[in-house]
Amino acid sequence: METLTKAKEMPKAYDPKKVEGRLYEFWEKGGFFKPRIDPNKRPFVISMPPPNVTGELHLGHAIVDTIEDIMIRWHRMKGDPTLWLPGSDHASIAVHYVIDKGLTSRSPEMDGLLKDIGFPPPPGRKSLARQDLGREWFLKLGWAWRERYSGIIKKQHERLGASCDWSRERFTMDPGLSRAVRESFVRLYNKGLIYRGQYLANRCPRCGTVVSDLEVVHEEERGKLYYVRYPLTGGDDEYVTVATTRPETILGDTAVAVHPGDQRYKDVVGRYAILPVLGRTIPIIADESVDPSFGTGAVKVTPAHDPTDYEIGQRHKLQFINVMNPDGTMNQYAGIYAGMDRFACRKALVAHLEGQGLLAKVEDYVHAIGHCQRCDTILEPSISEQWFVKTKPLALPAIAAVRDGRIRIIPERFTKIYHNWMENIRDWCISRQLWWGHRIPVWYCDACGKESVTVEETLPACLQCGSDRVRQDPDILDTWFSSALWPFSTLGWPEETDDLKYFYPTSVLETAYDILFFWVARMIMMGLECTGDIPFDTVYLHGMIRDERGMRMSKTKGNVVNPLDVMDEFGTDALRFTLVTGSTPGNDMKLSRQKVENSRNFTNKLWNAARFVLQAIENKEEVKPLPVQEIPEERLLLPDQWILSRHHRLCAEVDRLMADYQFGEAGRQIYEFLWGEFCDWYIEASKIRLYGHDPEARAATMSILLYVLERTLRLLHPFMPFVTEEIWQHLLFSKAAAMVLPNLPGEPALFTSKEGGRGSIMVAPYPQAEERYYNDAAEREMGLVLEIVRAIRNARVEFEVEPNRRIAALIAAGSNAGWLGDQAAVIAALARVDPERLAIAPHLAEKPSQALGLVVGTVEVLLPLAGMIDLAAEQARLEREMAATESEIARAVALLGNASFVSRAPANVVEKEKEKLAALQERLDKLFRRKEALRA
């Protein structure tokens, strides 16, 4: 591809900005994001949670993209046919909210859109409401808005490196998905699972619509509890006192209720009270639901404005009087308060009651009030005619699917939360008095008065009587209704498309835990109902991202971190790596700049390690690196065997962790290996042979450097797609390519794009562990070498040896002397010991009089530092070490002296303890002799 220009040499610094956009384009144009369909393999499929078209991406989207992209890239590299289907959600109420705000404030953006759609511009700067536009214009505005933001959203997914199949992008209001909405509505309607009726629902006066129970946010607030006297009829100054937090609802009272067993009121039950202000006569009734211990034990009953009262009203066949308009003002049933706002009415009514001497008392009272999830306005429960989904019959199979393990929820604790909600599920109010969304597919006939339901977009004539005097229900459906169909509506349902047959059910549904009920639970119900199958087999829930202080990010708090800013500064890979390694499933994470910076440093480290390896190969013209498999065994030295063993164990571990959805831990393991083992030790040790005179040794070293680097790039690719691809491309163009490519198992076609273009790391096979490289002896021996080096470095610093000074070292290695002797060059280089004055032998022939004595395992290291050693200090150091060793010996002795430990602990644990004790004793002995020698 021309988009990738071959660079002869890797630039000194990695610049994400110059790389990321170019690579994304290369991937997308190369067709790498599209699934390679194989009828014989089960595909791996994720439906991307569709972001709302309300605005730009935030960190919540970034973590979704990151985790899903990791899963997707991993499966794709493993050779699974892999589909990640992207899209966006029309988000009706959320879009209404942002458009309303733009219209009210006459924001330049909204005015611009109005101009674009050709809406006659209203004069002046007067604020607009959606009613000023009317339904048609408002919908045009919605589409214009959607057009703008879906483009922005796609760009942001690209920035994040999301390898989703854009050719299958969907929008919840696409014709096909809209058709799926109507189809499912009709099916449920025909089965009696969707019904219409007068029920109590939460209405948001600001949004102008009812919302479902889930959209109610309960918040504790300080309010007042008003005690109001209701005079009794036919009595002398008799009254019953009730308590209420919402005095304005008194206007809708149709009864007073007490508990049937309440002795205080047993004489008034059956009598009547006079409703204050309005003077209506209302009955006093007995109902079990009243709590005699609360307030006065008598409660006013407002069936049209309170859920409990609604039920009392039903039981006692009371009158339902709705006293408010949809916008929160009082209606004609409110008497003199008609037209007044509900809260103004409250104030006026309380004053009125007080004036009449009917206000007994007012208490401060903290209670939970329902707010609108979208705009935070206090909701008004009120009765109205709405559409509902009967959820209990849908919940039963959904509960079973999770209970019997067909669907697994990660982390597991959410399973309990899911069941708790499902088992207590209430009917779902799905109608909304809004415009932007799917119109309810029901038509009412003015001729016969019956209703018709159809999957067709329009209905020319009544299905019952044929009259053309039909009008569609003005309401639209809850956004989540269409979201609930997402896993299959996006694949073509209700048509039996090839995609639906092949890709459904999908594999993993990954999202934030806060929409478990809104979305996940409903997808399971609707999936089972509509397709007869589960919509996905695994639910993976991630946590929320908070700011550095653990606060929830919100626009009003002003603490929102824009992922674009972070990516601009540190690169996409750094942000992704931070998000995934800094979190565990289901737990919230705090994001800080420092964490991202650290990840950026890691990309830099990787970049430079790669630069080192490539330069090492390119600069040695005469040497031909071999595939690792072809390196003669005698050429594989201890560090080689060690890094190969470590690398293959890493592959096994990463594979296990990925399969177990522990992506963060997998990322951390790769980080540890790459930085702490490959860079810190292997590369440093390799320099000896790389800069040495033996061409075959050089070749072998290069081979291993390249082999381990290239495979680790592939391991890391799902986490950090850009930097790994960029380096990998440099490898492809290097002389090393000939060596790298034959080493990759699998079909060659995998490495090329669908069009047969250049290869990409994203379709190269994911590295698998090969047990023949496991080498316990090499790991143990190299471990000792590293310990010796660390001990010498440590001593150098402690005794203030100049950093550049090469010192002498004598190592008494006992039975280890043979193989350890072979590592002399490594020890000398890494510990800055003079190779000429490094002696490794079973025992030391001569012991220098003034020397530091280090005991490393069973090996003794003497550093003759004549003139630099403070004898007293050295003596003290040795004594400290002896004391520490003695206390460890004491523990081991006690443990092994414990008969029950020896008899009941597993044999290998006991054996390990014995070996440890022996080693400790040897160490103590050596330290003691060292101290004696010092004295001599």
Next chain:
RNA sequence: GGGCGAAUAGCUCAGCCGGGAGAGCAUCUGACUUACAUUCAGAAGGUCACAGGUUCGAGCCCUGUUUCGCCCACCA
């Protein structure tokens, strides 16, 4: 009122199957050693919230307690 999560180094967090606790950042020493100062070498720092229990052995399992956070719930 129910339920869930968290509590581990100064800070932010890992820690799988129970077998003498780790990382990053911050701090302190030192180093421009030819991949990398976005680096390297080294140091210091922990009663794993508390109290019991199970076990030969507990950060991990069980019971209770405390603190913080979250979710669900129609006490007006």
